[in-house]
Amino acid sequence: MKVAIVGFGTAGGGRLSGYRSVPGVEVAAIVEPAAERRRAAAEQLPHGRVMASLDELLAEGGVDVVDVCTPPAYHVPVAHRALTAGCHVICEKPVAVSLADAQELIATARSHERLLYPSHNYGTSPMMRLLRQAVDAGIGRLESARFQILRDRHARGVHGFRPDWRRSRELAGGGILLDHGTHCVYMALRLFGELPAKISCTVGRPVGSPDAVDEEAAVRMDFGSAVCDIELSWRAGLRANHYSVTGTEGFLRIDDDRVTAEGPDGPQVLDLASPSRDQTHLDWFPPMFADFRQTLADPGRWHVPADEIAGTARVIETAYRSAAVGGAPLALVGDDTRPGVHTVSPV
Numbered sequence: 001m002k003v004a005i006v007g008f009g010t011a012g013g014g015r016l017s018g019y020r021s022v023p024g025v026e027v028a029a030i031v032e033p034a035a036e037r038r039r040a041a042a043e044q045l046p047h048g049r050v051m052a053s054l055d056e057l058l059a060e061g062g063v064d065v066v067d068v069c070t071p072p073a074y075h076v077p078v079a080h081r082a083l084t085a086g087c088h089v090i091c092e093k094p095v096a097v098s099l100a101d102a103q104e105l106i107a108t109a110r111s112h113e114r115l116l117y118p119s120h121n122y123g124t125s126p127m128m129r130l131l132r133q134a135v136d137a138g139i140g141r142l143e144s145a146r147f148q149i150l151r152d153r154h155a156r157g158v159h160g161f162r163p164d165w166r167r168s169r170e171l172a173g174g175g176i177l178l179d180h181g182t183h184c185v186y187m188a189l190r191l192f193g194e195l196p197a198k199i200s201c202t203v204g205r206p207v208g209s210p211d212a213v214d215e216e217a218a219v220r221m222d223f224g225s226a227v228c229d230i231e232l233s234w235r236a237g238l239r240a241n242h243y244s245v246t247g248t249e250g251f252l253r254i255d256d257d258r259v260t261a262e263g264p265d266g267p268q269v270l271d272l273a274s275p276s277r278d279q280t281h282l283d284w285f286p287p288m289f290a291d292f293r294q295t296l297a298d299p300g301r302w303h304v305p306a307d308e309i310a311g312t313a314r315v316i317e318t319a320y321r322s323a324a325v326g327g328a329p330l331a332l333v334g335d336d337t338r339p340g341v342h343t344v345s346p347v
């Protein structure tokens with residue numbers, strides 16, 4: 001399988017290392033507009049093609065998969081061109097900065113019979129594995145989940161582009177809710193196995209800067225008989241990650257690398273290897289790529305990643321709308337667009 005990486009920043013560089021650890025894949029090309037980053041790419045991929053433009057890559061052909069690692073604003077245009085040129089696409093998060101864009105891209109993938117797969121790598125993190133185990137067989141019926149992601153600032157991009165692009169509405173599409181919130185939302189959708197009925201959200205921006213992107217967000221996903229609370233901050237003055245799930249018969253709590261649980265086997269405390277220490281999370285990539293491969297081999301399952309992209313975009317768009325009206329709970333926006341699923345209006 002031949003892959004092209006588009007965008008050779010932090011994520012693109014991590015991806016090149018990640019592909020080296022999976023057999024049967026060759027990174028055949030890297031597309032990167034910045035000369036400084038192209039030099040870095042050429043050093044790390046001496047036998048591959050390194051080029052400045054996506055058009056050049058698509059005209060030359062010879063790749064099966066385009067892996068989009070640019071800042072968010074370019075995800076949809078780059079992915080759209082790759083899909084229409086006949087490539088499968090893996091795309092960094094957030095796949096799209098709006099629900100409409102996400103739905104349009106999903107429709108493009110469907111009409112061109114190509115797989116659109118999100119780089120939702122927290123889905124194959126050790127935190128997610130433990131939470132899933134607890135929910136599947138340990139804590140009884142899931143009643144609540146709580147995710148808290150605290151940072152003293154936003155992650156910085158590479159030198160040579162704009163290290164602060166995460167605070168640019170134009171490039172990032174939003175702030176921490178879209179950046180790290182995306183990971184929390186798809187993790188919640190996987191754990192609860194359904195879409196929430198209602199969302200409420202408040203966001204914090206720098207004082208006196210109403211146009212700045214959100215630097216803090218508090219989201220409640222209401223699933224009817226259970227809730228998920230997500231708290232995110234770029235101004236917490238520390239770096240910490242907490243995840244917990246509570247059920248009718250126990251709980252599991254992850255505080256960075258420490259896990260505390262209570263369930264049918266009594267209380268447990270253990271260490272978690274590889275929590276979330278850097279930005280690229282290399283060891284989470286092989287299992288995510290294995291899932292990509294399995295999904296690719298079974299077109300009957302291509303709707304699964306598409307549903308997750310759309311569901312995540314619906315939650316985040318509803319959350320921003322709730323924040324715009326002072327945090328009022330709102331019904332989930334958007335329709336269920338899965339093939340064969342029809343929204344029935346209540347009579």
Ligand SMILES: NC(=O)C1=CN([C@@H]2O[C@H](COP(=O)(O)OP(=O)(O)OC[C@H]3O[C@@H](n4cnc5c(N)ncnc54)[C@H](OP(=O)(O)O)[C@@H]3O)[C@@H](O)[C@H]2O)C=CC1
Nearest residue numbers: 007008009010011033034069070072074092157158161279
């Ligand atoms: N899933 C995860 O764990 C992580 C995901 N990410 C995601 O990866 C994406 C990139 O973030 P990150 O790597 O940190 O950002 P960086 O700023 O480190 O890198 C972005 C790179 O993309 C290039 N680029 C910008 N526009 C284009 C374009 N139109 N075509 C091709 N290349 C382009 C930039 O080069 P140039 O100067 O030429 O524009 C730069 O080299 C984001 O969506 C982010 O959310 C990032 C880190 C971890």
Ligand SMILES: O=C1CO[C@H](CO)[C@@H](O)[C@@H]1O
Nearest residue numbers: 093151154155179180279
């Ligand atoms: O996806 C990523 C991993 O998490 C970081 C922040 O916590 C993000 O900024 C980055 O884009």
